[in-house]
Amino acid sequence: MSDSIPMPRVRVATTSLAGCFGCHMSFLDMDERLLDLAKVVEFDRSPLTDIKHCGPCDIGLIEGGVCNAENVHVLREFRRNCKTLVAVGACAINGGLPAQRNHLDLGDCLQQVYVKRDGVEDGGVPDDPELPLLLDRVHPIHEVVRVDYFIPGCPPSGDAIWTFLTDLIGGRTPRLPHPLLHFD
């Protein structure tokens, strides 16, 4: 790469839907390699930039599954804008921990947490119109939009995310070899 002809940098957006931000923390586990990444990548919407809406991007990284109406809107915004959409981590891929409520009735869950729980007095299920409506089930993101690649793990290691991104940006088909491919 010559200094006189600047290459356009790859635009990357990231978000956490029904996730714990653990995958974003793992992203930061790339440590000093983040500086190498920053030479070829520019961040769009992401917790790292605090940009609120996603513009046209090359790569979208989605952490977390889809548990409420806002998640659906954000996910569709990413799919509209990102050429390549990547599910990062167990929750985006199979619903993960939040999906452990899927065999329970949502109404019962809300009653148990906000009304019937020990120590709750004058409880009530929050119904502020600003709050996004919960879906009856938590969905892996590939059940809502088309997904191009999956990086499994809870969370995937910084090494796995680095290997995947450098392959993708370098024009190679991303493939995680055995020690980096982990579901736990």
Added chain:
Amino acid sequence: MGGTFLFDGQPVPFEDGQTILQAARAAGRYIPHLCWHPDFPPHGSCKLCIVKVGGRHVSSCALPARDGMEVESNTPEINGERRALLQMLFVEGNHFCPSCEKSGNCQLQALAYELDMSSARFAHFFPDRPVDASHPDVLLDFNRCIFCELCVRASRDVDGKGVFALTDRGIHKHLVVNAESGRLADTDFAVTDRAADICPVGVILRKRVGFAVPIGERKYDRASISTVAMEKGE
């Protein structure tokens, strides 16, 4: 008498009575499998060990080897079909690896690594399958059952107890415990039974040893299942 067949283009010798899978293993060639176990007769239910012989799909755990056979196993086509079978097993149950004590020692998970399965692709069923923690020494987590019947066979044929059974058919098929209450505590099941350590996934779990070996240092964390199977004969 025996003979030789071609396995992925390489000659593999066999003795009379050996199945394709047995002969291939003896020659150091791994064929993926879940319901097959070296100590038990073939069951032929998981279909992970499918190979192509003369252009037809067969279960290599059950078909006796024959002289001059041409067997295809480690090909993109067959591995793709094996991956699809794994994906269907993953969505039918609740296989949430991060919370599973068996993670790293699980053959279903290890085969998913082996066959490059990065997502379950299909829509998840999220079935409701309550656990049975009644037994003092063993926990049953039915969420992860893949219906290989190894526990059924081990308990019936080795332990002589018949503690486990599969009931119902098709998508409603599920593992049950042979007791009026349906609880493991109300059977003569013991932690020393062969059935207690036969489960290839995380259904039958010994209590109080769950994380004695930490995640990351387990059987399939460092080496692939094909390597482990060929080196240790498991």
